[in-house]
Amino acid sequence: MIFGCMAMLGTFISTFATSIYFLYVSVGLITGIGFAGSYSPHPVQLARYFPRRFPLAWSVTKLGPGISLLILTSVVKICLSEYGWRGTFMITSAIIGNICVCGAVLRPLPKQRIGKDTDQEQNDTTYSVVSGTEDVPQSSNERTHCAYSLCRGYLYTCRNPRYLALLLSEFTLGMAYTAALIHLIPRANDAQIVTSQEEALLLPITGIASIIGRFGSGVLVHLKLLSAVPAYIASVFIIGTACFIPQLGDTFTGFVILSVLLGLGSGACFTLDIVCAREIVGPELVSFSFPLVFSLFGVGAVIGPPAAGRIFDVCQNYNEVYFCLGAMALFSGIIHIPGQLIVWCRIKRTKRTEEL
Numbered sequence: 001m002i003f004g005c006m007a008m009l010g011t012f013i014s015t016f017a018t019s020i021y022f023l024y025v026s027v028g029l030i031t032g033i034g035f036a037g038s039y040s041p042h043p044v045q046l047a048r049y050f051p052r053r054f055p056l057a058w059s060v061t062k063l064g065p066g067i068s069l070l071i072l073t074s075v076v077k078i079c080l081s082e083y084g085w086r087g088t089f090m091i092t093s094a095i096i097g098n099i100c101v102c103g104a105v106l107r108p109l110p111k112q113r114i115g116k117d118t119d120q121e122q123n124d125t126t127y128s129v130v131s132g133t134e135d136v137p138q139s140s141n142e143r144t145h146c147a148y149s150l151c152r153g154y155l156y157t158c159r160n161p162r163y164l165a166l167l168l169s170e171f172t173l174g175m176a177y178t179a180a181l182i183h184l185i186p187r188a189n190d191a192q193i194v195t196s197q198e199e200a201l202l203l204p205i206t207g208i209a210s211i212i213g214r215f216g217s218g219v220l221v222h223l224k225l226l227s228a229v230p231a232y233i234a235s236v237f238i239i240g241t242a243c244f245i246p247q248l249g250d251t252f253t254g255f256v257i258l259s260v261l262l263g264l265g266s267g268a269c270f271t272l273d274i275v276c277a278r279e280i281v282g283p284e285l286v287s288f289s290f291p292l293v294f295s296l297f298g299v300g301a302v303i304g305p306p307a308a309g310r311i312f313d314v315c316q317n318y319n320e321v322y323f324c325l326g327a328m329a330l331f332s333g334i335i336h337i338p339g340q341l342i343v344w345c346r347i348k349r350t351k352r353t354e355e356l
Contacts, residue, residue: 001099001100001103001104002037002038002240003033003035003037003038003095004038004097004099004100004102004103004281005034005097005100006030006031006033006034006037007030007031007033007034007035007095007096007099008094008097008099008100008167009030009093010026010027010029010030010031010032010033011027011031011032011089011093011096012025012033012089012090012093013026013028013030014026014031014093015073015086015087015089015090015093015346017046017089028110031096034308036167036241036294036295036298038099038103038275039294040290040291041106042061042106042296043058043274043290044159044287044290045106046058046061046246047278047283047286049186051240051283052069053116053222054275054278055218055220055221055222055228055272055275056218056219056222058271058274058275059214059215059217059218059219059221059222059271060215060218061316062214062218062267062270062271063211063215063257064210064304065210065270065285066207066211066213066263067207067211068076068207069203069206069207069210070204070207070208070211071203071207072095073200073207074204076092076201077090077200079092079215085163088345093223094161100121111127114186120351128278132275146349157281157285157288157292157338160280160281161332161339162255162280162336162339162343163280163281163289165335166273166276166277166280166289166293167292167293167296167335168296168335169299169332169333169334170273170296170300170335171296171297171299171300172297172300172329172331172332173239173269173297173328173329173332174238174296174297174298174300174301174303175304175307175309175325175328176243176300176304176306176325176326176329176332177239177262177265177304177329178300178301178305179247179304179305179307179308179321179325180239180243180262180322180325180329181206181240181266182298182305182308183305183308183309183312183318183321184203184206184258184259184262184319185202185203186248187249187255187318187321187322188202188255190318191249191250191318193251193252194252198228198252198255201256202255202256202259203259205256205259205260205263206259206260206262206263206266208263209259209260209262209263209264209267210239210263210264210266210267211263211267212263212264212267213235213248213263213264213265213266213267213268213271214268214271216232216268217235217267217268217271217272218271221275226261227279228272228275228276228279229279229280229339229340229343231268232268232269232272232275232276232333233266233286233333233336233337233340234264234333235264235265235266235267235268235269235272236269236329236332236333237265237267237329237330237333238264238265239259239261239262239265239269239326239327240328240329240330240332240333241261241330242257242258242261242262243322243323243324243325243326243329244322244323244326244327244330245258246319246322246323248299249318249319253271253313257262269329273293273297274290274293277290277293304325308321308324308325311324311347314345328343
Protein backbone atom coordinates (compact mmCIF):
# COMPACT_ATOMS: atom_id res chain seq x y z
CA MET A 1 0.00 0.00 0.00
CA ILE A 2 2.86 2.37 0.81
CA PHE A 3 4.53 1.85 -2.55
CA GLY A 4 1.15 2.07 -4.29
CA CYS A 5 0.65 5.51 -2.77
CA MET A 6 4.16 6.40 -3.90
CA ALA A 7 3.41 5.39 -7.49
CA MET A 8 0.16 7.34 -7.44
CA LEU A 9 1.89 10.41 -5.99
CA GLY A 10 4.68 10.30 -8.60
CA THR A 11 2.15 10.14 -11.42
CA PHE A 12 -0.02 12.89 -9.95
CA ILE A 13 2.78 15.41 -9.46
CA SER A 14 3.79 14.79 -13.09
CA THR A 15 0.72 16.87 -13.90
CA PHE A 16 2.69 19.93 -12.81
CA ALA A 17 5.85 19.08 -14.77
CA THR A 18 7.65 21.98 -16.40
CA SER A 19 10.56 20.10 -18.00
CA ILE A 20 11.69 16.63 -19.00
CA TYR A 21 13.98 16.54 -15.97
CA PHE A 22 10.95 16.98 -13.72
CA LEU A 23 9.44 13.86 -15.35
CA TYR A 24 12.71 11.96 -14.86
CA VAL A 25 12.22 12.37 -11.11
CA SER A 26 8.43 12.10 -10.86
CA VAL A 27 7.73 9.27 -13.32
CA GLY A 28 11.12 7.64 -13.66
CA LEU A 29 12.17 7.68 -10.00
CA ILE A 30 9.16 8.08 -7.72
CA THR A 31 6.61 6.17 -9.81
CA GLY A 32 9.19 3.57 -10.83
CA ILE A 33 10.15 2.80 -7.23
CA GLY A 34 6.48 2.70 -6.29
CA PHE A 35 5.65 0.19 -9.01
CA ALA A 36 8.66 -1.97 -8.16
CA GLY A 37 7.89 -2.00 -4.46
CA SER A 38 4.21 -2.78 -4.94
CA TYR A 39 4.78 -5.49 -7.56
CA SER A 40 7.37 -7.64 -5.79
CA PRO A 41 5.42 -8.67 -2.64
CA HIS A 42 2.31 -10.03 -4.29
CA PRO A 43 3.78 -13.18 -5.91
CA VAL A 44 5.38 -14.06 -2.57
CA GLN A 45 2.04 -13.69 -0.82
CA LEU A 46 0.29 -15.57 -3.61
CA ALA A 47 2.71 -18.48 -3.20
CA ARG A 48 1.67 -18.63 0.46
CA TYR A 49 -2.02 -18.51 -0.38
CA PHE A 50 -1.85 -21.19 -3.10
CA PRO A 51 1.22 -23.39 -2.51
CA ARG A 52 -0.17 -26.28 -4.58
CA ARG A 53 -1.96 -24.29 -7.28
CA PHE A 54 0.51 -21.46 -7.61
CA PRO A 55 0.99 -21.74 -11.44
CA LEU A 56 -2.76 -21.45 -12.04
CA ALA A 57 -3.27 -18.67 -9.49
CA TRP A 58 -0.29 -16.71 -10.83
CA SER A 59 -1.52 -17.04 -14.43
CA VAL A 60 -4.90 -15.59 -13.43
CA THR A 61 -3.31 -12.59 -11.71
CA LYS A 62 -1.05 -12.05 -14.72
CA LEU A 63 -4.09 -11.50 -16.95
CA GLY A 64 -4.04 -7.90 -15.74
CA PRO A 65 -1.16 -6.65 -17.94
CA GLY A 66 -2.74 -8.20 -21.02
CA ILE A 67 -6.11 -6.64 -20.27
CA SER A 68 -4.52 -3.25 -19.59
CA LEU A 69 -2.63 -3.44 -22.88
CA LEU A 70 -5.93 -4.19 -24.60
CA ILE A 71 -8.01 -1.47 -22.92
CA LEU A 72 -5.76 1.29 -21.58
CA THR A 73 -4.06 1.91 -24.93
CA SER A 74 -7.32 3.30 -26.32
CA VAL A 75 -8.24 4.98 -23.02
CA VAL A 76 -4.96 6.89 -22.89
CA LYS A 77 -5.36 8.04 -26.49
CA ILE A 78 -8.86 9.32 -25.75
CA CYS A 79 -7.66 11.09 -22.60
CA LEU A 80 -4.80 12.73 -24.49
CA SER A 81 -7.15 14.08 -27.13
CA GLU A 82 -9.79 15.26 -24.62
CA TYR A 83 -7.80 16.43 -21.60
CA GLY A 84 -4.19 16.80 -22.78
CA TRP A 85 -1.16 15.18 -21.22
CA ARG A 86 -1.60 16.90 -17.85
CA GLY A 87 -5.15 15.66 -17.47
CA THR A 88 -4.07 12.22 -18.64
CA PHE A 89 -1.45 12.05 -15.89
CA MET A 90 -4.11 13.00 -13.33
CA ILE A 91 -6.54 10.34 -14.55
CA THR A 92 -3.76 7.75 -14.66
CA SER A 93 -2.81 8.55 -11.06
CA ALA A 94 -6.39 7.81 -10.00
CA ILE A 95 -6.25 4.46 -11.77
CA ILE A 96 -2.92 3.65 -10.13
CA GLY A 97 -4.47 4.46 -6.74
CA ASN A 98 -6.37 1.18 -6.95
CA ILE A 99 -3.08 -0.55 -6.08
CA CYS A 100 -3.63 0.62 -2.51
CA VAL A 101 -7.07 -1.01 -2.44
CA CYS A 102 -5.64 -4.28 -3.75
CA GLY A 103 -2.80 -4.12 -1.23
CA ALA A 104 -5.30 -3.84 1.61
CA VAL A 105 -6.70 -7.24 0.64
CA LEU A 106 -3.35 -9.01 1.03
CA ARG A 107 -3.54 -10.27 4.60
CA PRO A 108 -1.09 -12.67 6.27
CA LEU A 109 -2.45 -16.17 6.77
CA PRO A 110 -2.66 -17.78 10.21
CA LYS A 111 0.41 -19.86 11.02
CA GLN A 112 -1.57 -23.10 11.28
CA ARG A 113 -3.03 -22.63 7.81
CA ILE A 114 0.39 -21.90 6.31
CA GLY A 115 1.83 -25.08 7.76
CA LYS A 116 -1.15 -27.16 6.63
CA ASP A 117 -1.31 -25.87 3.07
CA THR A 118 2.40 -26.15 2.38
CA ASP A 119 2.66 -29.71 3.70
CA GLN A 120 5.29 -28.52 6.16
CA GLU A 121 7.52 -27.24 3.37
CA GLN A 122 8.79 -24.54 5.72
CA ASN A 123 10.38 -25.35 9.04
CA ASP A 124 10.63 -22.97 11.97
CA THR A 125 14.30 -23.68 12.60
CA THR A 126 15.83 -24.57 9.24
CA TYR A 127 15.40 -23.92 5.58
CA SER A 128 16.82 -25.82 2.68
CA VAL A 129 19.67 -24.57 0.55
CA VAL A 130 19.09 -24.34 -3.20
CA SER A 131 20.80 -27.64 -3.87
CA GLY A 132 18.57 -29.35 -1.31
CA THR A 133 21.53 -31.14 0.23
CA GLU A 134 22.30 -29.03 3.31
CA ASP A 135 20.42 -26.97 5.90
CA VAL A 136 21.34 -23.66 7.39
CA PRO A 137 20.35 -23.23 11.06
CA GLN A 138 18.31 -20.04 11.21
CA SER A 139 15.17 -19.26 13.15
CA SER A 140 12.07 -18.02 11.37
CA ASN A 141 12.14 -14.76 13.32
CA GLU A 142 15.77 -14.11 12.39
CA ARG A 143 15.12 -14.83 8.69
CA THR A 144 12.46 -12.14 8.71
CA HIS A 145 14.12 -9.40 10.71
CA CYS A 146 17.87 -9.91 10.52
CA ALA A 147 19.84 -8.30 7.68
CA TYR A 148 22.50 -10.98 8.01
CA SER A 149 19.93 -13.67 7.35
CA LEU A 150 18.67 -11.70 4.35
CA CYS A 151 22.13 -11.55 2.80
CA ARG A 152 22.66 -15.24 3.45
CA GLY A 153 19.36 -16.09 1.82
CA TYR A 154 20.30 -14.22 -1.36
CA LEU A 155 23.73 -15.86 -1.28
CA TYR A 156 22.33 -19.38 -1.19
CA THR A 157 19.75 -18.52 -3.82
CA CYS A 158 22.42 -17.26 -6.22
CA ARG A 159 24.52 -20.40 -5.75
CA ASN A 160 22.13 -22.24 -8.05
CA PRO A 161 23.49 -22.21 -11.64
CA ARG A 162 20.01 -22.69 -13.10
CA TYR A 163 18.75 -19.67 -11.19
CA LEU A 164 21.67 -17.57 -12.44
CA ALA A 165 20.76 -18.68 -15.97
CA LEU A 166 17.20 -17.51 -15.32
CA LEU A 167 18.46 -14.09 -14.20
CA LEU A 168 20.58 -13.72 -17.34
CA SER A 169 17.64 -14.88 -19.42
CA GLU A 170 15.34 -12.29 -17.85
CA PHE A 171 17.87 -9.52 -18.50
CA THR A 172 18.30 -10.31 -22.19
CA LEU A 173 14.59 -11.03 -22.64
CA GLY A 174 13.75 -7.69 -21.04
CA MET A 175 15.93 -5.98 -23.61
CA ALA A 176 14.55 -7.96 -26.56
CA TYR A 177 10.83 -8.01 -25.84
CA THR A 178 10.49 -4.43 -24.57
CA ALA A 179 12.37 -3.08 -27.57
CA ALA A 180 10.36 -5.23 -29.99
CA LEU A 181 7.06 -4.02 -28.52
CA ILE A 182 8.00 -0.33 -28.30
CA HIS A 183 9.41 -0.28 -31.84
CA LEU A 184 6.45 -2.20 -33.29
CA ILE A 185 4.47 0.95 -34.18
CA PRO A 186 7.53 2.88 -35.47
CA ARG A 187 8.38 -0.12 -37.62
CA ALA A 188 4.85 -0.09 -39.07
CA ASN A 189 5.15 3.65 -39.76
CA ASP A 190 8.53 3.18 -41.36
CA ALA A 191 7.14 0.51 -43.69
CA GLN A 192 4.36 2.90 -44.78
CA ILE A 193 1.93 0.06 -45.39
CA VAL A 194 -0.27 0.50 -42.32
CA THR A 195 -2.99 3.12 -41.91
CA SER A 196 -3.56 4.94 -38.63
CA GLN A 197 -6.67 2.82 -37.95
CA GLU A 198 -4.76 -0.40 -38.57
CA GLU A 199 -1.85 0.85 -36.50
CA ALA A 200 -4.16 1.40 -33.52
CA LEU A 201 -5.17 -2.27 -33.64
CA LEU A 202 -1.68 -3.74 -33.25
CA LEU A 203 -1.24 -3.24 -29.48
CA PRO A 204 -4.78 -4.42 -28.60
CA ILE A 205 -4.12 -7.54 -30.71
CA THR A 206 -0.92 -8.06 -28.74
CA GLY A 207 -2.91 -7.67 -25.52
CA ILE A 208 -5.50 -10.28 -26.55
CA ALA A 209 -2.79 -12.75 -27.51
CA SER A 210 -1.01 -12.02 -24.24
CA ILE A 211 -4.15 -12.86 -22.26
CA ILE A 212 -4.41 -16.19 -24.07
CA GLY A 213 -0.73 -16.95 -23.52
CA ARG A 214 -0.81 -16.07 -19.81
CA PHE A 215 -3.86 -18.10 -18.90
CA GLY A 216 -3.12 -20.99 -21.27
CA SER A 217 0.43 -21.49 -20.00
CA GLY A 218 -0.74 -21.46 -16.38
CA VAL A 219 -3.43 -24.05 -17.07
CA LEU A 220 -1.02 -26.33 -18.95
CA VAL A 221 1.55 -26.22 -16.15
CA HIS A 222 -1.11 -26.65 -13.46
CA LEU A 223 -2.49 -29.74 -15.22
CA LYS A 224 1.12 -31.01 -15.51
CA LEU A 225 0.83 -31.28 -19.27
CA LEU A 226 4.03 -29.23 -19.47
CA SER A 227 6.85 -28.50 -17.08
CA ALA A 228 7.44 -24.85 -16.28
CA VAL A 229 11.00 -24.54 -17.59
CA PRO A 230 10.45 -26.26 -20.99
CA ALA A 231 7.29 -24.21 -21.49
CA TYR A 232 9.25 -21.05 -20.65
CA ILE A 233 11.94 -21.97 -23.19
CA ALA A 234 9.31 -22.59 -25.87
CA SER A 235 7.60 -19.24 -25.20
CA VAL A 236 10.92 -17.37 -25.45
CA PHE A 237 11.63 -19.13 -28.75
CA ILE A 238 8.26 -17.90 -30.05
CA ILE A 239 9.33 -14.30 -29.42
CA GLY A 240 12.75 -14.86 -31.00
CA THR A 241 11.32 -16.62 -34.05
CA ALA A 242 8.81 -13.82 -34.64
CA CYS A 243 11.58 -11.21 -34.63
CA PHE A 244 13.63 -13.28 -37.08
CA ILE A 245 10.98 -13.33 -39.84
CA PRO A 246 11.51 -10.15 -41.90
CA GLN A 247 8.48 -10.88 -44.12
CA LEU A 248 6.22 -10.09 -41.14
CA GLY A 249 7.07 -6.43 -41.66
CA ASP A 250 5.96 -6.33 -45.30
CA THR A 251 2.14 -6.32 -44.94
CA PHE A 252 -0.50 -5.47 -42.37
CA THR A 253 -1.27 -9.18 -42.07
CA GLY A 254 2.37 -9.77 -41.28
CA PHE A 255 2.26 -7.14 -38.53
CA VAL A 256 -0.84 -8.81 -37.09
CA ILE A 257 0.98 -12.16 -37.02
CA LEU A 258 3.99 -10.51 -35.40
CA SER A 259 1.75 -8.91 -32.77
CA VAL A 260 0.05 -12.25 -32.05
CA LEU A 261 3.36 -14.09 -31.67
CA LEU A 262 4.80 -11.39 -29.43
CA GLY A 263 1.66 -11.47 -27.31
CA LEU A 264 1.50 -15.25 -27.01
CA GLY A 265 5.21 -15.62 -26.27
CA SER A 266 5.43 -12.75 -23.80
CA GLY A 267 2.21 -13.72 -22.04
CA ALA A 268 3.49 -17.24 -21.45
CA CYS A 269 7.07 -16.43 -20.45
CA PHE A 270 6.10 -13.55 -18.12
CA THR A 271 3.74 -15.93 -16.35
CA LEU A 272 6.18 -18.81 -16.20
CA ASP A 273 9.32 -16.92 -15.13
CA ILE A 274 8.17 -16.75 -11.51
CA VAL A 275 6.90 -20.33 -11.64
CA CYS A 276 10.33 -21.36 -12.95
CA ALA A 277 12.07 -19.46 -10.16
CA ARG A 278 9.94 -21.23 -7.56
CA GLU A 279 10.56 -24.58 -9.21
CA ILE A 280 14.33 -24.02 -9.41
CA VAL A 281 15.07 -22.65 -5.93
CA GLY A 282 12.26 -24.35 -4.03
CA PRO A 283 9.33 -22.88 -2.08
CA GLU A 284 11.56 -22.02 0.89
CA LEU A 285 13.53 -19.37 -1.00
CA VAL A 286 10.87 -17.82 -3.21
CA SER A 287 10.97 -14.54 -1.29
CA PHE A 288 14.65 -14.19 -2.23
CA SER A 289 14.31 -15.29 -5.85
CA PHE A 290 11.41 -13.11 -7.06
CA PRO A 291 12.88 -9.61 -6.52
CA LEU A 292 16.06 -10.40 -8.43
CA VAL A 293 14.06 -11.74 -11.39
CA PHE A 294 11.96 -8.57 -11.54
CA SER A 295 15.01 -6.33 -11.11
CA LEU A 296 17.05 -7.91 -13.91
CA PHE A 297 14.11 -7.79 -16.30
CA GLY A 298 13.57 -4.12 -15.43
CA VAL A 299 17.20 -3.26 -16.11
CA GLY A 300 16.97 -4.97 -19.50
CA ALA A 301 13.72 -3.15 -20.28
CA VAL A 302 15.46 0.17 -19.64
CA ILE A 303 18.45 -0.63 -21.85
CA GLY A 304 16.69 -2.43 -24.71
CA PRO A 305 14.60 0.27 -26.46
CA PRO A 306 17.37 2.92 -26.61
CA ALA A 307 19.86 0.31 -27.81
CA ALA A 308 17.44 -0.78 -30.55
CA GLY A 309 16.95 2.86 -31.52
CA ARG A 310 20.70 3.28 -31.80
CA ILE A 311 20.95 0.23 -34.06
CA PHE A 312 18.24 1.70 -36.30
CA ASP A 313 20.12 5.02 -36.48
CA VAL A 314 23.16 3.14 -37.75
CA CYS A 315 21.45 0.67 -40.10
CA GLN A 316 18.34 2.67 -41.10
CA ASN A 317 16.47 -0.61 -41.36
CA TYR A 318 14.18 -2.25 -38.80
CA ASN A 319 14.89 -5.74 -40.14
CA GLU A 320 18.42 -5.57 -38.75
CA VAL A 321 17.06 -4.24 -35.46
CA TYR A 322 14.65 -7.15 -35.11
CA PHE A 323 17.34 -9.64 -36.12
CA CYS A 324 19.37 -8.47 -33.13
CA LEU A 325 16.35 -8.61 -30.85
CA GLY A 326 15.49 -12.09 -32.07
CA ALA A 327 19.04 -13.28 -31.42
CA MET A 328 18.86 -11.98 -27.84
CA ALA A 329 15.50 -13.66 -27.30
CA LEU A 330 16.76 -16.99 -28.63
CA PHE A 331 19.82 -16.70 -26.41
CA SER A 332 17.47 -16.24 -23.44
CA GLY A 333 15.99 -19.65 -24.14
CA ILE A 334 19.14 -21.49 -25.19
CA ILE A 335 20.96 -20.86 -21.90
CA HIS A 336 18.29 -22.91 -20.09
CA ILE A 337 18.71 -26.01 -22.23
CA PRO A 338 21.90 -27.46 -20.60
CA GLY A 339 20.44 -27.21 -17.10
CA GLN A 340 17.16 -28.75 -18.20
CA LEU A 341 18.95 -31.62 -19.91
CA ILE A 342 20.87 -32.31 -16.69
CA VAL A 343 17.59 -32.36 -14.76
CA TRP A 344 16.04 -34.82 -17.22
CA CYS A 345 19.11 -37.08 -17.01
CA ARG A 346 18.93 -37.08 -13.22
CA ILE A 347 15.23 -37.95 -13.32
CA LYS A 348 15.86 -40.86 -15.68
CA ARG A 349 18.76 -42.07 -13.55
CA THR A 350 16.57 -41.93 -10.44
CA LYS A 351 13.81 -43.91 -12.14
CA ARG A 352 16.29 -46.57 -13.27
CA THR A 353 17.68 -46.83 -9.74
CA GLU A 354 14.18 -47.25 -8.29
CA GLU A 355 13.35 -49.95 -10.84
CA LEU A 356 16.48 -51.89 -9.89
